[in-house]
């Protein structure tokens with residue numbers, strides 16, 4: 372084994388190179404150790420599942436619980452959804468930490484309020500926000516697309532949808548900024564931000580109970596199923612998870628997506644031409660392909676075996692954590708033709724970027740709406756958009772669950788100069 376040469380050497384996970392481009396390491400794992408016990412940088416051990424077939428099965432496996440109480444390790448390691456600060460703020464009882472029957476009850480209630488129709492009606496507002504941000508940086512001919520575009524879009528969109536009044540939305544932007552910058556690091560400021568956000572949400576829920584509106588929080592309060600309602604704590608945790616699950620994911624979908632497009636000029640040109648013809652087919656498959664090729668959620672959130680089981684032939688003990696590596700599964704050549712090639716027109720694309728099974732992304736319709744609107748507006752309004760730095764200078768955030776760029780410096784000809 373030892374003299375098999377460098378290509379067969381087990382790659383180092385969680386290094387700087389790995390954060391920049393984890394895909395070669397995942398290809399190695401898929402081939403040589405598809406269900407691999409790994410010690411994470413935090414010191415906690417977990418199984419990494421990297422093959423598509425195993426990943427899909429694991430995501431739907433009823434003996435893998437989302438409840439951190441099933442983790443065999445001592446307390447400190449528990450509660451790892453990748454969402455910072457939730458423990459201290461008493462926001463743990465949300466969809467990504469619970470199993471049926473509680474999960475079934477809460478998901479049914481939230482689905483009554485967070486409907487595809489509500490999302491579809493929100494389309495003009497997303498377009499308005501997108502245009503507002505492009506208007507903001509457009510005249511400069513340069514921008515950091517993360518800071519100036521991908522970051523504010525989802526936070527203001529979700530605030531609007533939830534019913535956070537406009538005058539309070541900047542506070543949310545600041546709290547969210549604190550969490551995204553320090554998510555994997557020191558907790559002091561993050562914990563404070565989460566506590567403030569929770570206090571605000573509880574107070575907002577009180578206000579909406581008194582004066583209901585047309586917004587999602589009022590919908591959550593109103594939603595009932597066989598006479599059951601969300602408790603106040605459940606409603607606050609639900610609003611929090613909607614904000615959280617829908618925020619950094621969308622930032623990264625736009626950031627990673629634009630980055631991929633800028634690195635694949637022929638594909639990007641085809642998409643631009645199709646948009647210029649007023650078509651939407653290619654835009655729709657493109658967003659799915661960008662999710663598959665370099666999606667925002669690298670690993671699904673933590674799962675814990677409630678009983679001994681096998682995954683891909685590997686015995687897993689009760690209490691062991693299991694991490695399904697969506698980014699590895701979605702490049703599995705056993706499922707996808709030419710998996711390392713970007714093909715915006717790819718049709719056979721059952722990627723796992725939104726997960727699978729009962730925890731399948733609740734916000735997928737909103738994510739698609741935001742990503743399609745963002746990409747279409749950027750490529751149409753700024754047709755010569757290009758990277759302003761050498762790609763080797765780009766830095767990726769090093770979190771475990773999410774994959775995203777710290778900054779995405781771009782330049783382009785301002786609209787006014789083009790029409791002149």
Ligand code: HEM
Pocket residue numbers: 430466467478529612613614616617618620621622624662666667668671672673723724725726727729730731732733734735737738
């Ligand atoms: C769950 C991805 C956007 C709300 C998930 C899961 C994934 C995912 C992979 C499953 C996690 C697991 O099983 O461990 C994404 C991606 C997005 C996105 C790639 C791209 C932008 C959103 C948005 C919202 C949202 C915009 C809401 C506003 C949720 C919620 C869950 C979830 C509430 C938990 C569902 C449950 O446990 O039943 N998402 N998400 N997501 N997502 Fe998303």
